[in-house]
Amino acid sequence: MKIIINFVFVIGVSVSLFAKDYHVDASSSNSGNGSKKNPFKTIQQAANVMKAGDVCYIHKGVYREEIIPKNSGTKKKPIVFTSYKNDIVIISATKKVTTWQQHQGAIYKAQNVIMNLGDGNNVYFNYKKMQIARWPNDSDDNEYTLDAKFIDKTKGTWSMSFISNNEIPKFDWTGGIIHYLGAHSGCSWERTITNYNENLNRIFFETLPQKWPFGNTHSPQRFENGHRGIFYLMNKLEALDAPNEWFYDKVAKTLYFYAPKGENPNHHSVEVSHRKHVVTINKNNIHLKGLNFFGGMIVINGNGNKVSNAMIKHGAERLVTNLKGAAVSDAAVLINSGFQNSIEKCVLENGSVNGIILGKNTEDCIVKNNIVQNFNTIGIHACLLSSYGNRNKILQNSFYGSARDGVKVTGNNSEFAYNHVQKCLISGADGGLFYVTGQSIPKNIELHHNWFHNAHANDNHAGKKATGIYLDNNAAGYIVHHNVVWDVEWAGLHFNWDAIKNEIYNNTFWNVGPSNEALINSWVPKRNNYQTNVEDNILYNNISDVRPWWDSGNGKHYRVDEKEFKGKEADNIFSNNKQFSEIPFNTEKHTLFMPLENSPLIDRGLEIRKITKGYKGKAPDLGAYEYGGAYWKPGVDWVPNNFAWKVSNGYLNVGISTIKNNQYLGKASKMVKELQLN
Template sequence: MKKAFLVLFLFAISFSVIAKEYHVDCNSNSQGDGSVENPFKRIAQAADIMKKGDFCYIHKGTYRESIHPKNSGTVTKPITFTCFENDIVIISATDEVSNWEKYNGNIYKKSGITLSMGDANNVYWNHRKMQIARWPNDVDNNEYSLDAKYIDMDKETWSMSFISNNEIQDLDWTGGIIHYLGAHSGCSWERTITDYDKELHRVHFETLPDKWPFGTTHSPKRFENGHRGIFYLMNKLEALDAPREWYYDAKNKELYFYAPEGSNPNNDLVEVAVRSNTVEINKNYIHLHKLNFFGGMVTLKGNYNKLTNCMVKHGAERLVTNLNGAAVSDAAIQVLEGNNNLIEKCVLEHGSVTGLYISNDAEDTKLENCIIQYFNTIGIHAHILNSQGVRSKIIRNSLYGSARDGAKVTGNDSEFAYNHVQKCLISGADGGLFYVTGRSIPKNIELHHNWFHDAYADTHAGKKATGIYLDNNTAGYIVHHNVVWDVEWGGLHFNWNAIENKIYNNTFWNVGPMEQAMIDCWVPKIDGEQYNVKDNILYNNISDVRPWWHSGNGTKYRVDEKEYLGSQADNDFKNNWQFTNVPFHFEKGKMFVPLDDSPLIDSGNQVEGITDGFIGVTPDLGAYELGGEYWVPGIDWSPEGFAWTPGTDYRNVGSAFKEYKITNNEL
């Protein structure tokens, strides 16, 4: 016993001798030595010399640099970067712009400035993203609403290389950018304008590729919802005519800015993007704690790194000009490589593309108790969360706001549980609050105890916003004890050869108009062969009264009784009930729990590993067990102490039953 105590005592002494503390203060007048009395001026000075067990205490201020550790820590001696005491620390990928000169009216100009980020050039005013000069103007300051125009649909007014509209602002748009969202509304694109015909009000661009996502799906060729697409134009000085707009003249190195309310930008904080990343970690056992990141991505590539109690604001803002596909990997936080990285109790807000991305080269990533909201404003195939890594665990997060899909999890053996996902498909369509595709190879991904609600696409997009969307050839998802409500295009969607998915004890309510089926399937013929979803199991699910199942190849969509009844059924569909009257509570503290006299009680089938621990004779139907745990998904802490106050939209629970909000875990 004495020997063990001595070993521990010597270890503690050894650790205290070896580990060092460094201090950084951007307000320091010298480069310093890293002591609290004479701190470094830049974080990089500490990051270059820190070794296992060392701490870097960063004092209040804005640090216009990137954290890039040169060494790794160990499991018992991580390298830690954190704030000093409770100081507010911002690591920024921007530079401040000052000494503006008046140009014309409320427009100011900064000469001799270089913006080198290309499609990622941005201007921020008091930490708010501004808008590239455009027509028509973004009148509501809401990137999701687009404020766009429909292209003309008369003969010869559109093609794969031009669009026309008689209202286009009368200026030479050559060299500008067109943002286009097709009538199918599944994916937007942007192109450089190669020519403008003033007489025909026609914008020309390089001919679109004859392949997905362009071709006949996301181009003017596609006629759907009564039109051939919507668009707006941007990036011309002559279009700079409204507050919040800016334009950069790369040739003459001049930046023009019309500040909000026409104010003088010299009186406010104006910043421009100068770096892609605020953090780049390719080492191991690095811990970032209680820091704020602005205007650039946090990139993780090592193993056993931690990001805790941090905030990332405007981490991934960019255009997608001349993109040859439908997606980019940029994200506010991107885990590109490595294993066992943890992101916990962080807040990610605002981005034109994905909020958090876990690549297929990352393993055993954990995302826990985070707020991620207001992403994919640009409307490409981006998400609030996109996880492709194997064995990812995504637990108790609050996700809000996307032009297209909400969450996407495709890495084998992953878990997505106790998450609250809402307000997606705002300006796009043909997607879901949870959306995946596959190759008809089972993934063993468990999706359980989540809330999914509020998916209503804008009028131009039609009615194609769904709850849980297991798209083309998805296989091996175990979906149980989820609640889906307030969506306009079905609660569950299968497509093509979706196989071996297990759907148990879910509650679906108000999932489209009453004629809308609860389950939709797109099952076209390929090479003359009729594909179909098959070998899926569906037990103990409930919904309001509507057709259970639609399937077909699109030409004659039909209710297909054989999908779930009879000897020829392709899927195992048992004990799923529908109700005219709401069979559960919807008041605070009991939402979705069966009523005391509900027909849900003791009406479910037992499913091993799914309904274990039920109360009564048999399990209850739907997502909640009367007398069992009342689980509320989403974060269970109060986000305080950050550089910016997070938005509260992630707390919303919709308005189908009653308008109210939840605070933390109180519902």
Template sequence: MAVLGAVWAGAADVCVRANAADGGTGALEQPFRTLSQAAAVLKPGDTCVIGGGAYRETVRPVVSGEPDRPIRFAAVPGERVVVSGADVLTGAWSVHQGNIHKAAVELPVEQLFIDGRMMMEARWPNTPLDDIMVMQRAAAGTGTGYEQLADPNLPPGDWNGGFVLLWPGSQWTNATRRIVEYCPGQGFRFDRTMEMEKKDAFHSEDPFKPRAGNPYILFGSLAGLDAPGEWFYDTAARVLYLWVPDGASPATHTVEVKQRPLAFDLSKLSYIELCGLNIEAATVDMTEARNCLLDDCRLTYTEHFRETDMYKVPAPRTVVTGENNTWRHCLVAYSAGTALRIGGKGNRFENCIIRDADYSGSVAATLDMKRSEDAVVTHCSIFRGGRDIVGLGGSKRVRIEFNDIHHANMLNSDSGATYCFDTDGAGSVIAWNWVHDNLSEHTSGIYLDNFSRNFTVHHNVVWNCSATGIRTNSDAMNHLLCNNTIIGCTQPFGIFTFEKHVPTQKGTRILNNLVLVSHKPTDPTVFVQGELGPEVHHNGFGAIDASAVPTAGSMAIDAGVPVNGITDGFVGAAPDLGAYEYGGTAWRPGADWCEPRTELDLAFSPQPPVTETTMVRDGLLLWLDAAAPSGVESDAAGQLTRWLDQSGQNHHATAEDGLILVPAAMNGRPVVRSSGKGRAVVGTLRAQAGPLTAFVVAQAQAQETGASQWQRILGAWSGQGKEWTPPNWIILRPRAPVVSPFPAQIFMTQSTTGLTLEHVTVFGETSAPGHFLVGDIAEVLVYDRALRFDEALAIEDYLNAKWGLK
């Protein structure tokens, strides 16, 4: 009581202590024991001062506050106040088997905690407790479809009546089904079909059809309880089974189960403030609230659910709609779905940390701003989500500024760290953010999907995304993409158009971007071509330091053009390319209290020009050069027997029939010519699948009658599957179904992960003799890594100059 009296004398209208006696009046000397008692008597302008301890209740004020007279719930400084949605289990425990204990439990159990830490519902495969966002998953086998899952690795035990959680088809989301007819080592049936009632309108094949390779887990059966930290609740017998991480009896620990979704229900209320509170296993509902404030609160384990169904996910409970609400210096962490749903108008979130959301791997965004208007999210750190981090679907005039956004799609694929579909941003701004480390398959940094329009995206640093830095799928009209820095992505920009739609980026402008990624502006997968294409100019590359600021002498300095409202206040003769100005003010995004903080290490210096003597050697496994002195070996008849590797790795190509060295055939230099009768077989360059970059210079003159269609230039085969199906890959001649000449040109393929370098073959099929190229190959380079774009450009410049291609 001394602390309450010393700190809050004159400020506390109502006092609450978790250990207070019954019958309190709320006065300092006789505090209430529950927050709900206080909420029932608070009036506009009142402050409820809360002493340390746990309060297991849902609190709803009876009345709203008023302008300049809010109702305030505040923790005593230095004391830890917890408002919990969980209750403590107090029943008797007995040994079930080994380290597994059991107890009769009448309460429903869907989420369980030991000493404040969430335990894992028993599952297969097992998932470690140390990281909630890492989920070990099995892979469906051949025979998997809408009605059943097949897998020869299914574990023993009775899983009938349990659940499967499956990421079907393209793995955009997941769905649960009950397991029936379970057969270990074979498969099982779903209790109802996985086929969606409403078909996808944009794809010729169902992207949600379950297939071999789709990840899944099993849960909801005692058969899965085989590891520390796991539990299972038998709903019929009302018995809880639990393996405590340290192997001891649960009676030696505090065991809690979630019972209430809400700690505070502020829906349709106004001028309510929560300050300095810890909310655990529950959350705050501000649906249709107005002018409410959360300040310095910590919300953990806010939402949990077990079942999903594609795009049908339990509605978020951490909701802020209404108008002019503010969250400041708050943490929201550990949610099975969306961590925070923002709607309404004019709501603001600043200096917050939002992390570890959608650990179920559903379609839920970590921060869901669906249909929000005029919202501001600024100086927040938002990271580690199962799918997209910031969902902008249907939002208008929102501002996403100075945020550190990273590690999206930890459990899904083909989405962005920020994402929307068919959204008129109406002037929405995504600016001054760091967007990075979106590393699942087909993922982008900033993703404005099909039919989205009217977004301004400027001064973002985007790096380490598996696919595209900034993707604007068609229709993509009236966007401004300006002064962004893009590095460490497969391509900087991207466009995709649905079948039967005309590609368009009309009205979109793309300028002043510092692009440290390989791309070709004439590539229709990068930009729409022709009169419906975007305005693209003043984009380029140049040296930057570790903090992404151009270095002295960088080609990025003064290389841009002024853009009203975007480049105002630039330093020098003209704006620099990219997100930072040389000599300008350095800005840093994210919450200023987030630990660990993101540290940049993006230093880039362009690759100098290369020649045969200064060639990029790091990762070079194969270099076949028809112009190299003593580069080939031939027999007495002039037929090639070996094409010698210049990389120093001795990966020489053994020639089959019909290969000869032809002098002065390309820019006055020799080439190896194939008459379409045989290949040059290299063999294995690397045993494991992984990243690669390959270049080939080739041409074809007139084709002989009967020449093969689908002629191969270069490829590799793992020994299984089709040549064109990963991890296998091939480079085909242009217009492969048509047998016709093609001019000398560079062919290039690159992958960051997952392609083989076994059975490497030049001039023909990789898996068997056939589909021989009728034409010339001048040079081949194969690397076991994805080259930096400037390295690739330097090699392309070398090849162009050497072989007279430009």
């Protein structure tokens, strides 16, 4: 036995001794051997030979390649790709376009340009994404605001295969693309234009299917908010008439470009999409540290892989032309499968679809202390983060900016905690800062110590359907406690259909729409002749400003009043939830939401096993914070520096003014006779 043990020890020492450092420098020659004095030219040269314990030091420069590790590391000896010292390293999925020639006025063209990614084709000017030629123009340079036109709503001017509008420019739009967002505003779609009738001002496309998401929900058949949908048209050379626009003629292999401010593109960096991925990891225990990634996705299938201290910019940019459903799997970081993968202390910024996806075959993954902002500009069912796997943990992140929903967590036994989620539902509607659906099967997902705020759908077309925590169709088994929701326009909490066995404790809801609208909304219609019902949910120790508690509907103004959720016939346990006509907590930046001294919140809560443990005083406090307890603040705890690009600061917003200046507080006490604590 002693000989065997010594033999194993010798093997372990040998592996350690043979772990190597490799160097990569883009300015090197192809004959490099990976040493510091004679480095490899490409990262892939190192990726082809690295083994467990090896480290690849990448020197400053732009590397236009995809990293695909050939071997796996081990848990104790991962394979590491990192920057050399503090060098700025960019791994890019793009290629440069040069030799521009003037085409017409401020429009330039470049010939012999290969753009083979179809819906994934993009043009970047000094690392900023440009706009495919469109009408009407994106006048404010903001993809979220749409700058669209309403379709004609007169009978006969629209159908499931055409739309009309008298302002459409009169040139042949055949082969172009229509972007459409219906009156319900829950999900956009795009279609190839199959024909154009100039006399009728009409655009034709392949007939939409009657099934969801099209059918009666997201198509011209739906009349809501006074219209039948908005649209804009893209991808015709004749529409190229404004700065930031481009058009690619795939037959002639010619790219046309109107640069910002009409500048000569020869004097700037212009790049086009060349590959979809910047990294593909199908191995285990690969670490990416301190790197910058541009224009492509990081895709992971494996175990123990880690991305840290990295910036991913424009990682998932695409159109969704002729999509059959409402979602895509593209994301700046896509972890398809595997356990114990992690994303930590990274910045993910800008994308038309998803920021982070943890697929249904992931387990025990961690997303921690990241900044994820400005995704889902296109308005489909995409999120800043979606987690579908079991036991995943999403902790201490800052999420900002989405056309529709903010974040989604649906995997069993997962945790979403100490995150800051804001500025969602920018152009869409009928969604939430936290949004999920289910199958009326409890998931045991804990949602705690988060801030959710700033959800206001675009009232020009979408109506007021932007909520805080949205436990949509049949969501079940969410334990929601010690969260704060404020400055949303459509309920702080929403249940739908057979949403059951959710537990809602010690949350603070404030300024969640007009004071005549309820804190909690439900939608309980008949489906297949079966009456759905929100039931077996428990709500304790929650607080809000003064408003109706609960409103349920099925299209006929069915309403749940206080007798139902407090009486013997109640479907849910609703107890010790209180409302206030004056702010009972602090509104200063460093103690926001902490109970004021002598606040009526103090010691007035019910004790709840595991939820209110460690409380101060005689009993737990009401709401999300405990007077005298530790003050918690969600979101990242670091300042992003030393990346290739400046990080936008939207994620730092708090919106204290929307708490202090609650326009409904003065009117609230007149609406309800007794909602203040005695």
